[in-house]
Amino acid sequence: MEENYKLSKWLNDEMTAEEFTEFQADKDFAIFEKIKKYSSELQTPTFDEEKMLSKIVTSPKKEVKTISLYKHWALRIAAIFVISIGIFFGARNFASYTEYAGNGTQNTFLLPDNSEIVLNSASEIQYKKWNWDNNRSLNLDGEAFFKVAKGKKFEVNTSHGKVTVLGTQFNVKQRENYFDVSCYEGKVKVNFDTKEYILTKGMSVAFRDGKALDIPLKNNTKPEWLSDEMVFYQESLPSIVAEFERHFNIELELNTTGNGQLFTGTIPAKNSDTALQILCTTYHLKPTKVTKTKIILENN
Structure with missing residues (x-):
């Protein structure tokens, strides 16, 4: 109850300098300040004093109703709470998600379209869930095997090159000066430096220090590290x-x-x-x- 009273006084600018200094030390003060900023930007209809006074004089007398101070600030806090919830979930929708596999581990997870990804050791992927159907793109640092759901274009970005696919299975490895892509099903387009490579089932491309390596055709259905x-x-x-x-x-x-x-x-x-x-x-x-x-x- 005391916390609510302090919050009410702050919202109404009724705090003393000493009380405000103490309130600033609250661990949630930064959140309160953001909420107050956004709520202050909400616009209310213009108040016509003369029109309201005329209406009061000509209107029949009615029983006077009072609204307690408690209800007044409680309603304000409730409104601010609703706004803050909206801001919180809005931020979550637009924020990037990160999946990670530490040394000696693997991490298997699903994307919003049910595409399956297996991260190899010391690897991570970042992507955004918002508008995923129209922007199926992610960033990879390390190595991962992809089973892409049938559908629209799918892109994997790395610091060495970009891989573009459509409903396929493939592996991407990016480590320091090394980059390789292997296709296990469907078709994969790889952009490296200024060149473009089209891979089909069993084909791979690999580069070390910017130079292409001769990789033999693969007969397996998944990368060896999964076995x-x-x-x-x-x-x-x-x-x-x-x-x-x-x-x-x-x-x-x-x-x-x-x-x-x-x-x-x-x-x-x-x-x-x-x-x-x-x-x-x-x-x-x-x-x-x-x-x-x-x-x-x-x-x-």
Whole structure:
């Protein structure tokens, strides 16, 4: 009750300087201030004093009704509450939504049109639900597999390029200096730099440091990482180590460069020890476990 009384005094500009200073310290003051600003902009009809006075004089006497001060400010608070609710839900409709998958995890979710997305480790997607049917566009940082619902154009924007599709299944990977797109169903248009590529089922395009890589045709129906496998094409040791860190949520300290040897192949990723053993055998490395989640890799 005391809080309502303070709010009423503030709305009616009846607070002393000391009371106002104390009221400003309230954790919800910023919200109250925004609500007051918007409510003050509401316009009311112009009041004609002479017309109202004439009407009172000529009208038959009626029982006088009084409205208590409590009802007066309670109605104002109720009106402000309604306005604030409208502002809150309006902001939610226009705000961007973010889906995220941390290291060592995956995140599966549905878009407003029931398109399914699976985010790989250390990846995130931002999109807006408002007007989704007419603006099916999102921003991807990392890697994701898409099962797009049949319908209008669908766009995936990354820092390296844009992918445009229509009711299809595809995978997009964007990591630092690397970008690749694989199509598993339907047709995909990829815009990279100043060039445009059209992909159909089984086709892929990949770029590292802006240069195209030769990617073989795919016969599988989904990306390997969904089956706990990591596939690399002409990948450097530091890039492979970074992928291990994301997938297994571990820290790898690399005390060698691998002599520039590039790796192409598939590494099973269900077990970190098995995956590390394959990596160390390939590059002649010795793993030394420092903590439960930190391992040093150096020349054997």
